[in-house]
Amino acid sequence: MTTSTTRTTRGKGRDKAAPARPTQKDIALAAGVSQAAVSLVLNKAETPSVPPATRTRILEVAEGLGYRPNHLARMLRSARTMTFACVIPDITNPFYPGLVRGLQTVAAPAGYDVLIFDTDGRPEREARAIDWLLQGRADGVVATFFHLRVPQLAVLARKGIPLVRLESQHKPDGPLAIDSVYIDNAEAAAAMTRLLIARGHRRIAMIQAEFGPSQRRAQGYSAVMREAGLAPDFVTDSAYSEESGARAMTRLLQRKGERPTAVFGASDVLALGAMEAARNAGLSIPGDIAIAGFDDIPVAKLLGLTTVRQPEFDLGALAAETLVRRLQPGGFGSPGKSHELKFEIMKRSSV
Amino acid sequence: MTTSTTRTTRGKGRDKAAPARPTQKDIALAAGVSQAAVSLVLNKAETPSVPPATRTRILEVAEGLGYRPNHLARMLRSARTMTFACVIPDITNPFYPGLVRGLQTVAAPAGYDVLIFDTDGRPEREARAIDWLLQGRADGVVATFFHLRVPQLAVLARKGIPLVRLESQHKPDGPLAIDSVYIDNAEAAAAMTRLLIARGHRRIAMIQAEFGPSQRRAQGYSAVMREAGLAPDFVTDSAYSEESGARAMTRLLQRKGERPTAVFGASDVLALGAMEAARNAGLSIPGDIAIAGFDDIPVAKLLGLTTVRQPEFDLGALAAETLVRRLQPGGFGSPGKSHELKFEIMKRSSV
DNA sequence: TCCGCTTAGTTATACGTATTACTAAAGCAA
DNA sequence: TTGCTTTAGTAATACGTATAACTAAGCGGA
Secondary structure, X not given: OOOOHHHHHHOOOOOOOOOOOOOHHHHHHHHOOOHHHHHHHHHOOOOOOOOHHHHHHHHHHHHHHOOOOOHHHHHHHHOOOOEEEEEEOOOXXXXXXXXXXXXXXXXXXXXXXXXXXXXXXXXXXXXXXXXXXXXXXXXXXXXXXXXXXXXXXXXXXXXXXXXXXXXXOOXXXXXXXXXXXXXXXXXXXXXXXXXXXXXOXXXXXXXXXXXXXXXXXXXXXXXXXXXXXXXXXXXXXXXXXXXXXXXXXXXXXXXXXXXXXXXXXXXHHHHHHHXXXXXXXXXXXXXXXXXXXXXXXXXXXXXXXXXXXXXXXXXXXHHHHHHHHHOOOOOOOOOXXXXXXXXXXXXXXXX | OOOOHHHHHOOOOOOOOOOOOOOHHHHHHHHOOOHHHHHHHHHOOOOOOOOHHHHHHHHHHHHHHOOOOOHHHHHHHHOOOOEXXXXXXXXXXXXXXXHHHHHHHHHOOOOOEEEEEEOOOOHHHHHHHHHHHHHXXXXXXXXXXXXXXXXXXXXXXXXXXXXXXXXXXXXOXXXXXXXXXXXXXXXXXXXXXXXXXXXXXXXXXXXXXXXOOHHHXXXXXXXXXXXXXXXXXXXXXXXXXXXXXXXXXXXXHHOOOOOOOEEEEOOHHHHXXXXXXXXXXXXXXXXXXXXXXXXXXXXXXXXXXXXXXXXXXXXXXXXXXXXXXXXXXXXXXXXXXXXXXXOEEEOOXXX
């Protein structure tokens, strides 16, 4: 009953401040309708049960208040997160940003965000990723696991979370919503090894990392070496890093006996490290020692590295398309499938 | 009142299957307590109002059902997302993965996930990022904006979302929760230009991108050139990419008149592209033409690129620490601050 | 005038969780 | 026996939204 002169001089009584984050309830109050009507209008292009004048009023109030839907509430109500998780060893490995970009390029138009979880290729971190996923962090997963296998991953499928694995070989189709996209790493490494042999090399060493796809790559190399009557020659260092590649190369160069004339790094970053160590040892590439890699990361071209090209963007895009399909109504029932993408041998100056 | 023989032969009536995603309500039913008791026990190490036997029973049931808290529900209840957003031009630019790793390394122990939003340095995508953030996608933001300024960003602070900008210069402290972490790009570029002059170069060109930090870098270069009585010389191409760098270098080399003896790329990827174009033109580096860059991305060392080192991991980590501080109780009130990190000139074989 | 149909909404509830105020029973002391 | 305190919880509600079932009023036709 108080007539306040402050209120009067402020002008219209409807000038009270909008809440920091207006809700549909705030819009409903301001527009004189129910929260349900607001939700209907904001979510449907056509609302037969709301006449145009009411609809317009609601939309104008919402815009005036600067309303943005609360993502968490929407997602809780609809029982989904609209998020894909990408579980990878290390985003700073140049192969993975391109993969993430491919994933995002498909995910974003479908309305999905992409969360990245770095495992550093360590088993306890891979297990942590599964626990994190089970808290409902993502609707679907694209992952590279060095250690976890289907028995440990099946819990995701059982909880309704589809998984697409990035693989180095064909995986048998299974009954669960666990798909894979892969490049035949053994075949690719075999092709690269044949190229090295065709270039006249007979002493060809391979630098490997401890876990992950280098084992499949090593199998392809090894098979072709044996088939050609040559002895496979491995040096292993811990990780997929330039430092590991350089250490392995240094060890190779310090060995007694005849030096290999070619070195095949199981990944580009291993090969780049090997190149650095060779140059530091005063060797010319490919004159004194040829070097090949695997991945075709962006700078491989600049360095003239001969390498196996994996289309990482396409891998990410295909994985995301697979998830989008899985997450459509009825998409969960079909068994897990394996999808192949092709590699390519990029011949450059290092071989 | 029906005695079902099926029920009897099944054995214990408590053998019914656990739901795919058990809730606290399921635990409460199975343990014979209320959902509130379950929540208390699962969230507090000490629960004085719950006796040890009840507590143990609840914990055992939860474990037996494989309960995992529903992240969305928790977050809605507590009005936060436990997520940082990282808004950057392009995750495939080698500078940013390291930044993301720094961010994650601080965010993860504090319980925060990191979402990445790629803008490609385009204004409409930067505006989209703000809209996305306003839907409650993240509690705090670390961002590189090429186009958006404080007037457009203030809405985040007003909605309670702290922002840390990655900057190329000191930013004046402001009243809002908008902080910045920066390296003095002009000073860094000035130092690199002085090095080039000290190496005897008098015709020094600079390759720039259209937007972003290259403008501050150009300012430092330009100031030192003028101070030394030399004429600044710019070539601009569209983006921060190797292709842009190569195109700009090709244009430089095709110009009439005396060729510059040194080229300063406003980023490492621009410099790498310039190196490629120079080599393709049969020029030796640094004999015919010296090349410098800015960033010290991982492969710069391998390529012997002389460059300004920005500690991208430390930038990310500092930004995350700033956000963590902001998001603690009472952290929002203080004005925005600018935090400087130091650059370093990495002298290598390209100069 | 009455009944049925259409229009324009609304009420109620669910999603899963955290937290505050409340409650009942038991135990102890006067 | 009564009253107070302590113990062991629980009921109720909030967070913001989507949606199904329901409802009231108005209009038209018999």
